Amino acid sequence: MxxxxxxxxxxxxxxxxxxxxxxxxxxxxxxxxxxxxxxxxxxxxxxxxxxxxxxxxxxxxxxxxxxxxxxxxxxxxxxxxxxxxxxxxxxxxxxxxxxxxxxxxxxxxxxxxxxxxxxxxxxxxxxxxxxxxxxxxxxxxxxxxxxxxxxxxxxxxxxxxxxxxxxxxxxxxxxxxxxxxxxxxxxxxxxxxxxxxxxxxxxxxxxxxxxxxxxxxxxxxxxxxxxxxxxxxxxxxxxxxxxxxxxxxxxxxxxxxxxxxxxxxxxxxxxxxxxxxxxxAVEILKSIPTIPCTGCKYCVDGCPQKINIPGIFSTMNNFSLYNNRAGAQNSYGRVTREGGKASDCLQCGNCEAHCPQHIQIIETLKQAAAIFEQ
Ligand code: SF4
Ligand code: SF4
Known part of the structure; x- marks a missing residue:
């Protein structure tokens, strides 16, 4: 019972x-x-x-x-x-x-x-x-x-x-x-x-x-x-x-x-x-390299293209970890629905200046565009 x-x-x-x-x-x-x-x-x-x-x-x-x-x-x-x-x-x-x-x-x-x-x-x-x-x-x-x-x-x-x-x-x-x-x-x-x-x-x-x-x-x-x-x-x-x-x-x-x-x-x-x-299994997952984004969003406010940078990075991380193409593609659609896509980045650099993790945001967005926008 x-x-x-x-x-x-x-x-x-x-x-x-x-x-x-x-x-x-x-x-x-x-x-x-x-x-x-x-x-x-x-x-x-x-x-x-x-x-x-x-x-x-x-x-x-x-x-x-x-x-x-x-x-x-x-x-x-x-x-x-x-x-x-x-x-x-x-x-x-x-x-x-x-x-x-x-x-x-x-x-x-x-x-x-x-x-x-x-x-x-x-x-x-x-x-x-x-x-x-x-x-x-x-x-x-x-x-x-x-x-x-x-x-x-x-x-x-x-x-x-x-x-x-x-x-x-x-x-x-x-x-x-x-x-x-x-x-x-x-x-x-x-x-x-x-x-x-x-x-x-x-x-x-x-x-x-x-x-x-x-x-x-x-x-x-x-x-x-x-x-x-x-x-x-x-x-x-x-x-x-x-x-x-x-x-x-x-x-x-x-x-x-x-x-x-x-x-x-x-x-x-x-x-x-x-x-x-x-x-x-969780230990192995943790050892897989991912983008060290903490989701703090300090990069988001100054972005003229309103790109949801942490959302895109979280999608990329999930894709690296779980290899779930359909799920990642859906997630990419969701996080770019209201703002710019990764390929809309103007390379102005406003975001990188604010990232406490020193992530190369511009380069990483290029990778995201190559994975999810082909
Ligand atoms: S470099 Fe790209 S992502 Fe960063 S603020 Fe400028 S347009 Fe937005
Ligand atoms: S500022 Fe850096 S760590 Fe914070 S959300 Fe943006 S990319 Fe991620």
Whole structure:
């Protein structure tokens, strides 16, 4: 029996509906139905979607593959409210109702403020989003309220202090970011536990990056457990933590799903020896040379081309470490969406004069352009 949190017993593998299999621009719904059938047949029950996933096609896929095919009390599902797109507080109701309608639901079990951080938290206050969620709960249109989070631990502490009504937190946790300066998985997890909030883990495989590790690291895992897949180490690391509602895995194919359920059906936490294997993998990761950017952003303000220099460097580092071309290309698109691309650099040198790490920014941006803009 799974541990019980918020009155729910949920097995520790949640079906993330963010990266569904596609045929062209449409969700491959027949494959999704097959995946759902295997997943449900093994006793798993948690489905995670969001208003913005696949432009609404993810919530519709939940409706087609799950809601219309299984009794409502045999699964639980979550969706999320995207505050960043909202123009006014009235839109919250329209978006929530659309999320219900797309999935043919009358209620969501879990409903989250999506991607909270310092700025989104301010907008939530301005729009009365917390009260909106409490009202939905009182009306029986959601059963549990919480938020997903992407910012520093002190911001999380602040939100949880101000909003004890949040019942759970969804955090980005994986072994590579457990101690990293940028994501600070461990520190965020500890803040949530300090506030006695159960945690839903997202991105345990770091958007697929921990499946495409350098060969040297893959060998470490294969030597320890030849039968186990490389991503299984990442999912089991996350699922071994205390106080979890579940661990989400964005599943894109039946093959991936079969692999996940094979070791999560009768989940066993990592042993001390297995944790040692992960520690070795992390040590190797740390030894791979990367751009020593700390993300301080001192270079950004003076850039006439508004190039997100630390964002581009973080993308390059992830690409060197995990060799995940598709993930890195997406990330490059994201970090250059609102500012200049690496190739827009005018070589004025304003940035280099401010970099405390003395990084050769101009040269490194040329490399980024060669990798991501060809
Ligand atoms: S050298 Fe390039 S990146 Fe640096 S401030 Fe000038 S335009 Fe921006
Ligand atoms: S100033 Fe240097 S270390 Fe700081 S964000 Fe820019 S490139 Fe990175």
């Amino acid at each position: 799974a541990d019980k949190y918020l009155g729910e017993s949920i097995k520790k593998l949640g079906f993330g509906l963010m990266r569904l299999p596609m045929i062209g621009d449409e969700v491959d719904i027949e494959q999704v139905k097959q995946m759902v059938d295997v997943y449900m047949s093994k006793g798993f029950t948690y489905f995670d979607t969001a208003y913005v996933y696949a432009g609404g096609k993810s919530e519709r896929a939940l409706g087609e593959a799950v809601v219309k095919r299984y009794p409502r009390d045999s699964f639980v599902c979550a969706s999320k409210l995207p505050l960043w797109d909202l123009k006014d507080r009235e839109s919250m109701e329209a978006i929530f109702q659309e999320s219900l309608d797309r999935a043919s639901l009358t209620y969501y079990d879990f409903y989250l403020l999506h991607s909270m951080g310092k700025e989104a938290a301010q907008k939530a206050e301005e729009f009365g989003a917390w009260q909106f969620l409490q009202d939905l709960k009182a009306q029986g249109r959601i059963r549990h309220m919480g938020f997903s989070f992407h910012d520093k631990p002190e911001v999380l502490d602040d939100i949880l202090t101000k909003h004890p009504e949040a019942e759970f937190v969804q955090l980005q946790i994986n072994y590579a970011d457990w101690e990293s300066e940028n994501v600070q998985s461990r520190a965020c997890y500890e803040v949530a536990r300090k506030h006695q909030k159960p945690v839903i883990i997202m991105e345990p495989v770091k958007g697929g990056s921990l499946a495409t590790m350098p060969e040297e690291i893959q060998k470490v895992f294969k030597a320890a457990e030849p039968e186990m897949s490389v991503p299984s180490w990442a999912v089991r690391f996350a699922a071994s933590l205390e106080g979890l509602v579940t661990v989400l895995s964005g599943m894109s194919s039946l093959e991936q799903l079969n692999d996940n359920v094979s070791y999560m059906e009768h989940f066993q936490p990592l042993t001390a020896e297995e944790r040692g294997v992960i520690d070795r």
